[in-house]
Amino acid sequence: MLLLECPWCGGRNASEFAYAGEPMPRPDPESAGPAEWRGYLYLRANRCGWTRERWYHRAGCRRFFEIERNTQTHELRPVGGGAGGPDE
């Protein structure tokens, strides 16, 4: 079981959280075309290694937060906490 560090509640089992995936800035509905919406809806980096992602503390404080996770080893670290950042 992953132990996730909620910035407000501290370390909790991953089963208390909902995975919200890679952060995707919502396009501006006034100006965005189909290609931008397609990217927002469907395209993700799906990186094998360090990624930055959002989680929702569903069974806790019900707040969203971002964290960095290695998708191969499941190591976790705070955003920007690693030596090389998410692209390392």
Place this chain on the structure above:
Amino acid sequence: MGSSRSRFSAYSLVRQGVSGRPWPRMWRRHELESSYDAVVVGGGLHGLATAYYLAAEQGWSRIAVLERSYLGGGGSGRNTAIIRSNYLTPDGVRFYDHSLRLYADLSAALNFNVMFSQRGHLTLAHTDASLRTMRWRAEVNKIEGVDSEVIGPDRVKELAPSLDTSDRVRYPILGALYHPPGGIVRHDAAVWGYARAADAHGVHLHQETEVVGIETSGGRVTGVRTNRGLISTPVVANCTAGWATTIADMVDLPMPIQTFPLQAAVTEPVRPFLHTVVVSGSLHVYVSQTDRGELVFGASVDPFASYSTRGSLEFVEGLATHVLELMPSLDRLRLLRQWAGLCDMTPDFAPIIGRTPVEGFFVDVGWGTYGFKAGPAAGQALAECIAGRKVPALIEAFALERFETGKLVGEKGAAAVGH
């Protein structure tokens, strides 16, 4: 079959048994050549089937399959081997039905017993909403000539007496979608059968050969870089399932795919008692009994994206709880093993097959949790697509462009959890 390969038959079994000589190797090793006419990345069922059909049906030679690890080491050797064609969209039903027909004749076509067994497939409904989806599926299936019908709890009990069909449970069984052509095929045998037959048709199978880059020039593929050197080729087929985006990244092609692990587990063997495949979407579990007598269980994908194939205790706990709700008599059975494989999930639960904007770069990916049953049809269609100028009608709906045009192939109601 090539001259060096012996043909499997009752006669060869007896001869080999009496002589005590070792069986010949199923496929050969080759030097890595500096150029091929086509390079298939990924030595799973889909990559091997593509190479086989490209050689056997399209008459191509000089084909290489590059596999980073060993043949069948990905999802193809880790799946729960369920086949069925009771999908939700007409495009899906036609495609999977064709794949099942190819499976039916595969042992003869490949001269390798894939242990094809159409034992029937039950998808249980525990809610009115799922019964409604099942009626819809049954109607679409019938129109496409696929045998499927909605049945009541009494008939479910006849087909699988070990199921608790009483109303004393949390989620009583209200009915089921019964699909007689569904069943199981031995997954390793399908992989090895295609590998052996591809080898006999001159395909070079290179294990422990990892693709680390793809060379392009003017928007066309010109070669692949591997840990064993550079290969020049005008055609690259990406058949890497869970790793699909890592390969597509090499040609800067964004793909609507996310990788999620799927876990499975198997019990100790017991006498045959379960003669159909049983799936419960509401309880997130499915089960079948192998020819050896083991029960094979699966569930839904893990709750977050990952490239790790570690199993979790959470999974077996949840699995045991749900299985015992369905079949209380299994409470003394012991689990022997659990494992995980990677699934390349698409937004609409349908695959992505065919050409891409990069000339010479083909894909057969997005197979998520349901690509084992699809291997023969996908390999055959992709080979046709690579060799011909036209995209075969069977896979037109599954083109990458659909995420731009908005013509998604919504298979979630038939593909999530239920395999």
